[in-house]
Amino acid sequence: MSISKEQIEQVAYLARIQISDAEKSALESKLSSILDMVDELQAADTDGITPMAHPLDATQRLRPDEVTEPNEREKFQKLAPEAENGLYLVPRVVE
């Protein structure tokens, strides 16, 4: 199965990855070859098989409802490219 330039553009936007026009053709052929390989799956007989999301047949453990995390804002915001007054800053979001 091949992937078109338009599909690449849409998927790239969903993933917020910028692709230059120059990269597009090379990417198109590489992605198509990956998808061709992946398409071998279609030949498998999977009738009645339950999808397996997880290797272990275990169930979710539940945590008691307790506050265990202290305020560590200063430590975390030291890592932030831009923060002010305790807030992370991003370009103005217009709603």
Add this chain to the structure above:
Amino acid sequence: MQWETVIGLEVHVQLATQSKIFSGASTNYGAEPNTQACAIDLAMPGMLPVLNEGAVRMAVKFGLAVNADIAHRSVFDRKNYFYADLPKGYQISQMYYPIVGRGEVSINLPDNSTRPVGIHHAHMEEDAGKSLHEDFHGQTGIDLNRAGTPLLEIVSEPDMRSAEQAAAYLRKIHSIVTYLGISDGDMSQGSMRCDCNVSVRPVGQEEFGTRTEIKNVNSFRFVEKAINTEAERQIELIEDGGTVEQETRLYDADRNETRSMRTKEFANDYRYFPDPDLLPVEIDDDYINDVRGELPELPDEKQARFTRDYGLSEADAAPLVQNQAQADYFETVAKASGDPRQAANWIMGELARLMNQNDITIDQCPVSAESLATLMGRIQDGTISTKIAKQVFEALWNGEGTTDEIIENQGLKQVSDSGEIESLVDQVLSENPEMVEDYLGEEVAKKQKKKFNALVGQVMKASQGKANPAQVNDILQSKLSKN
């Protein structure tokens, strides 16, 4: 053409847990920005979610309260999209296997009828953070304190046919979650938020019209207004030969209109898939039964008990049970006063009026249930009239003292001394001879009664409202018949 509006609601309820759904950070409202956002909430590299049992318990509680099927196995999925207040770039939600399945609630309509509304399902998910649009050098500030707060999204069937019904449904959900203690239901703080799916169709048509979704409608009043204005918009559009587009819209309360949210370059595609960091949640019958044992008396049960045990009408009981505190208040007054019906009248009358006027809830009401019962007792024992009682009630509200202090200090005690009343009656009769003439000359019984009441009014006025009305009646009657 006659149109019918079809409405379904998605109600997001913040669950009142101590800690977040997947982290041990506090969920307290109103903290300094980002002081309650731990490494997990900030989506730091390598951080993993661990599910909060409290959130699961609350979701199950809700499910049981609406007689829903509780899924023995539910699964968390990732809903992928980029937004500044969504740190992981995906929201953990339950798309394919929600914890609460089909259920039903009964809504109470203003004409005292009820109507069933189906619950399609309810699922657990995490809340996002907040974008603060004040100007930070032309930038937006992000506060992630709210990120990871547990939400229960309750999705109704498209069973409502008017904005009024939708509001009634929302009120019912509000009652249930606050009764259960799983949320404070405070819409002004965003503890409860609502998306409305609205479509219209010609009356009699089976199939649904194309629906729009109005996002984040955050008060009971706005839900009604937003739905009405959106339904009108759709009807107008269709009647003008247009078609409704399936889209997400925003309600602008200032202009009372909905408008389309900016269309993106490409349509959103959330790419849900099971979150590999979390395992299926298994809930067994023991757990469900354990939670069932914690269920309080719910609004419908309470209403039934109030009509049965206190002899209230459905119309009186329904508004009383809408919130637990009010129902409790009523029960205290009813028991202490021994007069449930009057208790209901007081609460839905004077008390409700003053609460509305001051925009407060019953928890903040300055008149305790015990004081109201004492006040009612003073009517019963003849100390004051009902009319004076309302005056005393306002004084109580304003903190002017206890019932008895107010009656005493303001001289509001009812006059029951027949001598005193007799002289008042005599005074009124002598000062208003023409009224007496009028009364005696009237031949139509109904009109005569009215003229009699006018005289009673004069006596009451002369007593500054303090005369015992029954005695005034008797004495006036006997005096007039002597004439």
Add this chain to the structure above:
Amino acid sequence: MHTKTLSELSRMLDSGETSSEELTRETLDRIKAQDSRYNSFITLAEEQAMASARQADEQRASGKASALTGVPFAHKDIFCTRDLRTTCGSRMLDNFVPPYNSTVAEKLDEAGAVCVGKTNMDEFAMGSSNETSYYGPVTNPWGDKLVPGGSSGGSAAAVAARLVAGATATDTGGSIRQPAALCGLTGLKPTYGRISRYGMIAFASSLDQAGTLTRTAEDSALMLNAMAGFDPRDSTCMDRAVPDYTEGLNNDIKGLRIGLPTEFFSDDLDPVMAQQVREAIREYERLGATVTEISLPHSHLAVPAYYVIAPAECSANLSRFDGVRYGHRCENPQDLNDLYLRSRSEGFGEEVKRRILVGTYALSAGFFDAYYLKAQKVRRLIQQDFIQAFEKVDVIMGPTSPSPAFAQGDKTDDPVNMYLEDVFTISTNLAGLPAMSIPGGMVNNLPIGLQIIGNYFDEGRLLNAAHQFQKVTDWHEKAPEGAV
């Protein structure tokens, strides 16, 4: 001292023959002197290491030491280490110094092991040759232009070059075993859920598992002892007792039932490789093991299933790198989308972007059933093959990789060809099973790996089988020129 194994160093520290301070100093100096040849380290932790070493010596002196107390080792740069830069091989995290420890780092700290630095790796663990790292390719100590394998290529090269005796690593589709094979090492990928993933930067959450790269099975056991165990912070980490993995090393393996999957020895396999692997297995027969042919009929679907599931999970796992709270942020973003698009495009390398795009595509509307769900179903078929096989055999053996180390640049232009490097390793990640690669011979003067796959939580048996082999062979003692 650099030629000693972890176990030997542990004994030397115990006897007082050397101190951790001396050992750590020597290790750091050696890395500084030699690593320009390999580029196996991204960050050295000189100060922290010396401080830990002194603390370890005190601990030894007070008699409260564990086996690893004072022994230098390296962390793959995918494990968050408190106050020590953690890049995951990516420009995205070039400046990232986590204020927290991964559980693996925490546990090795508690065991007193001395982390000397963070090793190079394929960016976000995506690669089989260590050529996708933002910090440049790693060179295999066995040959100047050869790849060390990936994604744990830095850890493998560092151990093979005798810079450290052991290193942590992770394995999502073969990232421990394939570099182990290509560098002549012992690599252990435990059962999914055996070691906590907390603080380990995620590539594909349902496949990622931490493990070890060492020279011997005995050393693997020592490290696994320290790393394994329940962690309430990882929902997928199993609450299961941790045995002392060194205890069963010397058990007799007489009667061990070995299964050889027909599919691992098909005509596609280079006959020289096949012959070497079969030769290694004959060694097991001499030790009393029995060999039977088995079938894993869905093996050929492992790579396709993996290249749906792993990219799908990674596409979501890597969404958090958005230039807002940490990591790379582009200059002067014009709006929010510009911030995302440029920060991510500048921060991620080509292979990472490619996998994010494949994963996004596989999950997108209209393709979800055909790709993602289909792959999940095939995943179960692959698991069922193994479950059936383990009814008849105790371990499964075969080659680790299709060939020994290949030249840098050989496969970079052909992603699918690169993906096939992991054709023998990927199925165990899909099933969640434990597996090892041990030095099993030489082809063209380069080491090749013998892969041993075990049943769930049967790491003890794998280590036992590996150790018994290493007692009668010396493949694991072969060292590249210049390392000794």
